Amino acid sequence: MTSRSLQDWLGYLEQLHPTAIDMGLDRCREVATRLGLTRPAPQVVTVTGTNGKGSTCAFIAQMLAGQGKTVGVYSSPHLLRYNERVRINGVEASDEALCEAFVAVEAARGETSLTYFEMGTLAAFWLFERETLDAVVLEVGLGGRLDAVNLVDADVAVVTNIGLDHADWLGDSRDSVGFEKAGIFRSTMPAVCGDPEPPETLIDTAARLAAPLLLRGREFDMQVEQDRWHWHGRDRSGLPLHLRDLPLIDLPLENAALALQAFALLDMPWQPLSLVAALLATRVVGRLDRRLITYKGRELSILLDVGHNPHAADYLARALLKQPVVGRRLAVFGLLADKDLAGVIEPLLPVVADWAVAPLSTSRARSGAQLSEVLMERGASVSIYSTVCEALDAQCDQAVAGDEILLFGSFYCVAEALDWLDRHATERGQGIGG
Secondary structure (H helix, E strand, O other), rough: OOOOOOHHHHHHHHHHOOOOOOOHHHHHHHHHHOOOOOOOOOEEEEEEEEOOOHHHHHHHHHHHHHHHOOEEEEEEOOOOOOOHEEEEEEEEEHHHHHHHHHHHHHHHHHHOOOOOHHHHHHHHHHHHHHOOOOOEEEEOOOOOOOOOHHHOOOEEEEOOOOOOHHHHHHHOHHHHHHHHHHOOOOOOEEEEEEEOOHHHHHHHHHHOOOEEEEEEEOEEEEEEEEEEEEEEEEOOOOOOOEEEEEOOOOHHHHHHHHHHHHHHHHOOOOOOOHHHHHHHOOOOOOOOOOEEEEOOOOOEEEEEOOOHHHHHHHHHHHHOOOOOOOOOOOEEEEEEOOOOHHHHHHHHHHHHEEEEEEOOOOOEEOOOOHHHHHHHHHHEEEEOOHHHHHHHHHHHHHHOOOEEEEOOOOOHHHHHHHHHHHHEEEEEEEEOOO
16 A cells, blocks of 8 residues: 555545545544544634635635644645645645555545545545644535535634535535535534625524624625725624725635635734735636746737636626736637536627637546537637647637637646646746636
8 A cells, every 4th residue: 555656546546436426424424533533723714615715715824824823725626736635834745645644544444435535635634633733724625514524613614605516416506505505614603605695595504503604795895996905894703803905916806805704703813914915925826817928939828717617707707807908818618518518608708709619638528519519609709629738729829919818617627728838838927816
């Protein structure tokens, strides 16, 4: 076992369980008990939601680090390296550390079958407990109530928003999705929701648990005025807090406001200058992530975004409308077969002049022909390519000064683009940061 490389382990984990997803906590809890796992850190923030989990986690972790705290972050999926999923003070876990953790979990599980995600979650918890952390920020993989991350009781539970995605597992209504995501709430412990109109199931769950629920638009909110924004919220005692005249940031302000309210509920000093510095320093690869590059001697702008459901696509479209380009937006697009293709492309049709579509490097992807057909039905200009990299080459070749290339639709799509950037382009800096 100990001689396995990380890639060997990941290949092995994919074969462990008959299905990729098997909702439920009993098997994980049993193995966690055998491992002697108790709590990954004294303070735990758990984040779920349809979109925005990654940037919200990043904001919270950066604010905690700004207080001199040692912070672990567990997130998924990864873009290029599995190591991205487990970070301590912003540093990815090493191959050796992850392999050691997998050895420990494998020894403890015995005959208990675990999925890839469950094995990874327990391995992350095992690593965190050995690092004597001050806090951890845990991103839910799917849903909340039955997700492996929910083994740990959160000091603050965060729900970014409620949209429709993963209907096979979470149901096809906002009420059913809200119920699953509210499953991370704990009795009498505070919960924060960034959705201004959450479903009643989420509100009812908080009331049943006597969990203080802070809602955007009620207990906390944000206002934007030209080149500044303002935030107000409440501390754990219910007393008002304010931050005024904040500089605009490149990540979604809604997620920054949500993260500020979550941080305000922790037992941490409220230091405005430190909080502002943390917000400005936060970056998330692949989320509204602009790269300014030199390609074949020409300067180009590429915007990467992992928006892959209607809620995320609508947010992306609204962000692009606020940032018009001099020339055209040329899209590179790929999507998994279980996603709502029409719902993803509809919001972006008005802001994209030309589409280059391609299948992704997974059997779960839609074909280029499927993507093209739906776009052409809506009058879009579309070309089909064999790979994302070929599509990106084509759009870069036709781009002229003032154009912007928008690459979006899936983590797989952005991962292939990042690999392409490493091999074919020289970066000159980054604008929007995820």
